[in-house]
Amino acid sequence: MTRTESPARMSSGAERALVDALRGGLRGAVVGRTDPGYDEARRVWNGLVDRAPAAVARCADVADVVDAVRVAREQRPVLSIRAGGHQVAGSGVCDGGLVIDLSSMRGVQVDPMARTARVQAGATWGEVDRATQLHGLATPGGEVSVTGVAGLTLGGGLGAMMRTHGLSCDNLRSVEIVTADGMVRTASRDQHRDLFWAARGGGRGLGVVTSLEFDLHPLGPEVAGALVLYPYEDAAAVLRAWREVARQAPDTLTPEIGLWSIPPLPDVPGDLHGAPVVIVAGVYIGAPADAGPVLEPLRRLGVPLADMTATSSYVESQRALDDLFPAGGRYYWKSHFVDELTDELIDALLACDVHRPSPESVVYIRTLGGAIARVGEDETAYPHRAAGFNISVDASWHDPALDHSAIAWARSTWDALVPFATGGVYLNFAGLGEEDALRATALGAHGARLAEIRRTYDPNGLFEAAAHRA
Structure with missing residues (x-):
């Protein structure tokens, strides 16, 4: 792999303290630099991306995410959030910091009567399609089935169904998100509406999205x-x-x-x-x-x-x-x-x-x-x-x-x-x-509003590095 940025390493003592603090609370595995499986834990889909985090917290559930955010708030490492790990930019892994890894959280729950699906953030679109098609239903997803649901949706979500039913983010009913204060919030048209607005196409840096609820439409098999x-x-x-x-x-x-x-x-x-x-x-x-x-x-x-x-x-x-x-x-x-x-x-x-x-x-x-x-x-x-x-x-x-x-x-x-x-x-x-210029233009006139919402829920910039990897 080719280096994509210079590592911003913590001291060895700070890395040990970070790993120890995570292991004291998480049910899921915590992988440090010297642990077996480290290279696999830091790998993402794009082989051009080669970054070396201090630790990877493989969260087993939402409670693990809350604990990981608490440790991050206390110790202030650079943060990245890995869901499907499929984004071209490789934003799910950082150099010298903490990766909050949701790839083990892959559940998909379908309500065929309500035509909705609740999808954990580590799931791929192939896993969503497999579950929803049992009921002859679908929601707009990506064009490659191994694409991660959360990353694609947070960035908009182009796909084969978009002219019929809109982007992936247009089909969101709600998102569950752990914000910088460690609170688990549900954002929808009725709750935390500003956060829900931002999650639909605003990219990363709002917190850790742990699940997404989608509308489903008749299609298939x-x-x-x-x-x-x-x-x-x-x-x-x-x-x-x-x-x-x-x-x-x-x-x-x-x-x-x-x-x-x-x-x-x-x-x-x-x-x-x-x-x-x-x-x-x-x-x-x-x-x-x-x-x-x-x-x-x-x-x-x-x-x-x-x-x-x-x-x-x-x-x-x-x-x-x-x-x-x-x-x-x-x-x-x-x-x-x-x-x-x-x-x-x-x-x-x-x-x-x-x-x-x-x-x-x-x-x-x-x-x-x-x-x-x-x-x-x-x-x-x-x-x-x-x-x-x-x-x-x-x-x-x-x-x-x-x-x-x-x-x-x-x-x-x-x-x-x-x-x-x-x-x-x-x-x-x-x-x-x-490229800073790309990040500045990607959100057009919505950039200022999005930045204000980020400040509201993350006043101390805990997720600032994750936002810049959007």
Whole structure:
């Protein structure tokens, strides 16, 4: 792994005191620097991130979280909160401080009559989908099933259902959170409304979210999805045709398009694997029998290399990309919001894509609008309601020798797209969270209100480092 920041180590005596204090109260394991399993405990999904905390508190329950926060308040280490551990920035682990690790808290309780689910913060979207689909229900989640529920939701939550039912954060009914004073609070539209507002898209640094309650919607067990590969040499024409389809798409579809390389898909001849390609995708959020007319325009953007449009289980559709983004791979992803895909923007994208550093890297465009835009701009901390599209520049690779060139490509591509962008940044795709300018723009006009709420619940800045890793 490559160092991502310089360690801010506590003294050895302070580290021992921290570990001893945690072990005196927690039911869950406490892993210090010299303990067996330390390297595993500090590892996160992004192999580019290599940070060395003084201690990892693997909380078994909410009471453990309260004890960990109490110890942190007394001893004041740098803090980070690990839930699913899947965020690109690796914000779940810090250098030289305390990781409050919720990855053992993974329960999912579904109430099919009320159409709600209570999800512990360490759960992944695959675990949520597995539980909710037993009842033919779902809530908007990520596009990779091993993504953590808490981190994705706190940053907004883009996914295949978002134009139909909104972002993940739009489907929150309540969050349970341990604040800096050690109190367990439930934030909802009726209680701690300011905290609830901030939790919906405001990122980290509010406290330790221990569970989230979601609205569920009828969907599945089967869904129809389009997946079409077009020749890379037709990319300009396909992008322009897709732009028109995206503008006219109903809210039951979130059209997506990527400049990628052909993954090792079973339905594609092996000699094509790794070749540059345009990938078009979308899942119909409704009965598969009604999907044909909605998906058909995605299949007629040119002459396809392969058309894998099919019906599958919702669970399968949500985990279809998991193997393409394995734990331990190296990832550096940045994003822009744009209002329109102008011809000039498309030309700029193609010019940058020529220098894509690895077959795994991708420039990916998601259509927004629909239910996202029907939520008022000030109803939640998520500030990008009016944008038409999100463009993510995803450098993904395995060889550490590519670290410099891959990160440089993502940054230079992001820079090239600045003239076409709204200025907003999606918190979940913001590099390694190391750039102050990104953090300042990610929340737009909501930044000042969010900072005031953080001061209200954390006046002494206990979670300040966690907030800066958002």
